[in-house]
Amino acid sequence: MRAIDPSDLATFLAIARHKSFRRAADELGCTPSALSHALRTMEERLDVRLVNRTTRSVALTEAGERLHARIAPAFRDIADALDDLNNFRDQPMGALRINAAGVSAQLVLLPLVTTFLAAYPGVSVEIIVDNGLVDMVAEGCDAGVRFGETLAQDMIAVPMGPRQRTAIVAAPAYFERHPKPTHPEQLKGLPCIRFRFDSGRFYAWEFERGGLELAIEVDGPLTLGDPVLMIQAALDGAGLSFAFEAQVAALVAEGRLVRVLEDWCPYYSGFYLYYPSRRQIPAPLRAFIDFVKSQRV
Structure with missing residues (x-):
């Protein structure tokens, strides 16, 4: 068996950790194709397959699992040993x-x-x-x-x-076309900007007043996965947006956004x-x- 360089093992550990060539390549600062080539070369040297990969998934073989279990603790010990050198530095x-x-x-x-x-x-x-x-x-x-x-x-x-508080906002022009809601349930009849998590789940807007908690499934023509884009869309008049108070305080003070349902917006720790x-x-x-x-x- 030809010698294996420690850098090859570090490459294998990154792939095993992420179960993704793209994410492992991002961590190591190289391209997925270069990472795939490095792994293939390592497997050829060892004469054993370590990773099963398809266009949709990456999984360790039984041999890969065993290698990972043996070398991962050793690499953690090496990282700890190198980190110990910080005790000899001023910073x-x-x-x-x-x-x-x-x-x-x-x-x-x-x-x-x-x-x-x-x-x-x-x-x-x-x-x-x-x-x-x-x-x-x-x-x-x-x-x-x-x-x-x-x-x-x-x-x-x-x-x-500090603690964070939520805010429901829209552009002034929005309220020239739609009434201001005074109760969270009224959001169901108004165009809102929905937020979708990376998992695919929609966020239900949360409210609380006097011990009563509500989670409202809003609807609207625009769905986004970035809270900053939601605020921009609200500024452009696309609908009511859920945000955090600190994100929109200056825009509300300038009159570029109007806040509603403030007495229903809870604080978080x-x-x-x-x-x-x-x-x-x-x-x-x-x-x-x-x-x-x-x-x-």
Whole structure:
């Protein structure tokens, strides 16, 4: 058997982690075709198939599963050993990958990250925006940012930023054609901008007043999967949009958007930075956790 380079094993681990050549290639900074060629060369050297791939799926063979189980802990130990070198530096060095929904990235994560990078020039941060509920570890990320209600029980969570409140808005011209709703149920007869999660599920707008909670399945001619685009569509008069108060406060103050049902819009506990419990937290993540805690008001 011809010698296998450690970089070949790292390539295999990325494919095994993501079960996708495209996502693994994104992590490693190469093309899917180059990754596929590297894996094929490795399999030829080992004279055993490690991955079954079709146009629709990627899955480890029994041999691939066994190899993954044996070498993944060793590579984690190597990563921990290299991270230990940060103890001999004045400041940590390394890369940090954070998965976040678009709203959390816009409202709390990006402002914190830009300030953090100025304080820690030896750290690089990649923010992966994904509006679906993803397995952050499986995606090769060090941490994620989501609402506390959506976090798995086995994650450690650190509060980020203030409480968040929802807002229902539309352009002034919209209300020249349609009445202002005074109760959430009236939204069912009005053109709304719907939000569809990456999973394909539509978001039901949530309301609360006096202990009464409602989830309204709105309808309308426009469906989007990006909250920022929803606000832009509302500005263009396409319909009523669901947003977070912090996203639209300035537009409401300027009169470019009009807010309705304000007394029905609930507060949420806010966003959380979450990460898996592990023996050793990488130094860049540890520094960011401490930074987030120091910024809490």
